[in-house]
Amino acid sequence: MASVKSEQAKIPVTIITGFLGAGKTTLLRNLLSKADGRRIAIVVNEFGSLGIDGEVLRSCGIEGCGDEDIVELTNGCLCCTVADDFLPTMRALIDRPEPPEHIVIETSGLALPKPLLKAFSWPDIRTRMTVDGVITLVDTPAVAAGLFAEDPEAVAAQRAADPSLDHDNPLAEVYEDQLNAADLIVLNKTDVLTDQEIATVETGIAQAVPRKVMTLRAVEGRLDPAILLGIGAGAEDDLQARPSNHDGADDHEHDDFESFVVTIPEQKSVDGLIEKLKKVALEYDILRIKGFCSVQGKKMRLSVQGVGTRFRHEFDIPWNDQTKDGRLVVIGQTGLSKSGIEEALQQG
Numbered sequence: 277m278a279s280v281k282s283e284q285a286k287i288p289v290t291i292i293t294g295f296l297g298a299g300k301t302t303l304l305r306n307l308l309s310k311a312d313g314r315r316i317a318i319v320v321n322e323f324g325s326l327g328i329d330g331e332v333l334r335s336c337g338i339e340g341c342g343d344e345d346i347v348e349l350t351n352g353c354l355c356c357t358v359a360d361d362f363l364p365t366m367r368a369l370i371d372r373p374e375p376p377e378h379i380v381i382e383t384s385g386l387a388l389p390k391p392l393l394k395a396f397s398w399p400d401i402r403t404r405m406t407v408d409g410v411i412t413l414v415d416t417p418a419v420a421a422g423l424f425a426e427d428p429e430a431v432a433a434q435r436a437a438d439p440s441l442d443h444d445n446p447l448a449e450v451y452e453d454q455l456n457a458a459d460l461i462v463l464n465k466t467d468v469l470t471d472q473e474i475a476t477v478e479t480g481i482a483q484a485v486p487r488k489v490m491t492l493r494a495v496e497g498r499l500d501p502a503i504l505l506g507i508g509a510g511a512e513d514d515l516q517a518r519p520s521n522h523d524g525a526d527d528h529e530h531d532d533f534e535s536f537v538v539t540i541p542e543q544k545s546v547d548g549l550i551e552k553l554k555k556v557a558l559e560y561d562i563l564r565i566k567g568f569c570s571v572q573g574k575k576m577r578l579s580v581q582g583v584g585t586r587f588r589h590e591f592d593i594p595w596n597d598q599t600k601d602g603r604l605v606v607i608g609q610t611g612l613s614k615s616g617i618e619e620a621l622q623q624g
């Protein structure tokens with residue numbers, strides 16, 4: 277009987293994972309807008325040192341996106357900083373006088389979910405929390421465009437040299453781990469694809485994932501909170517069903533990817549900026565650009581979001597920073613030309 281009581285007392289935790297720019301923060305914004313007074317705490321983790329996602333959530337004006345409900349962890353991917361940052365953060369959340377009813381963790385786009393899941397087996401955590409579900413968001417157009425595809429010949433050659441290697445594309449490795457961890461797979465950004473293109477991605481995913489996982493289509497992660505929360509997976513007790521490319525390794529590094537921040541001056545026009553960003557993203561093969569900057573004659577801050585060469589922007593809130601320096605986080609595979617990108621972005 278006592279065990280039933282302690283089960284009931286566990287706080288459910290939902291993990292939202294998915295590659296860089298798949299739409300995790302957008303899904304969270306939509307989820308919080310429909311929270312209906314439910315006390316949801318958000319833990320946001322980013323690959324770069326500058327927290328943009330937390331800032332995007334706080335400035336969205338939705339009730340529930342208050343400062344105290346959003347905790348940012350920006351010192352590297354959660355999967356590598358579990359003991360240092362993550363566990364103390366989770367303990368602090370559940371030790372609050374009024375603990376959250378539900379905790380949602382947005383992992384960085386490069387995080388492997390498995391090490392994070394393992395953290396929920398730590399004795400003092402597993403008695404107080406349970407992983408309600410791992411939701412993996414898929415950037416469907418990026419999959420359709422082959423971003424995570426492998427070259428079979430290159431894989432075979434790599435394996436011949438080192439049998440422990442499985443992938444020639446580091447993006448494929450992250451993508452596969454994120455799919456394998458899922459209790460629910462959301463095919464996001466279906467608004468920019470045809471039905472046939474989406475169906476092809478669905479088939480590929482069904483073949484790639486080792487167990488049957490519910491897959492839903494979405495635009496901007498707009499799904500009913502009743503679908504996203506309350507899955508009841510208890511994923512921490514089900515780790516063996518979620519294979520990872522790093523099973524057996526104690527740790528892994530994100531050597532394949534790098535990130536830096538570029539400070540940019542006030543821009544003459546939005547169109548000019550977006551054109552410049554698209555050109556730079558294409559030329560330097562950048563995976564993700566996001567941040568804020570100022571535009572001549574505008575009192576509001578311009579929020580910029582780029583995934584590959586696809587950009588979106590909006591004026592979000594008035595500047596409170598007198599310097600109005602724009603800052604953009606740039607993420608790509610290791611070997612990015614920081615000086616070239618900086619020079620190109622800082623041009624007027």
Ligand SMILES: Nc1nc2c(ncn2[C@@H]2O[C@H](COP(=O)(O)OP(=O)(O)OP(=O)(O)O)[C@@H](O)[C@H]2O)c(=O)[nH]1
Pocket residue numbers: 294295296297298299300301302303329384385464465466467468494495496497564566581582583587588
């Ligand atoms: N067309 C389209 N764009 C979307 C959709 N969902 C999100 N986006 C856009 O994709 C970009 C990235 O969205 P985010 O929500 O920031 O993605 P994320 O997964 O949180 O990104 P990281 O935290 O950097 O990995 C933004 O410009 C979003 O507006 C969608 O369903 N359709």
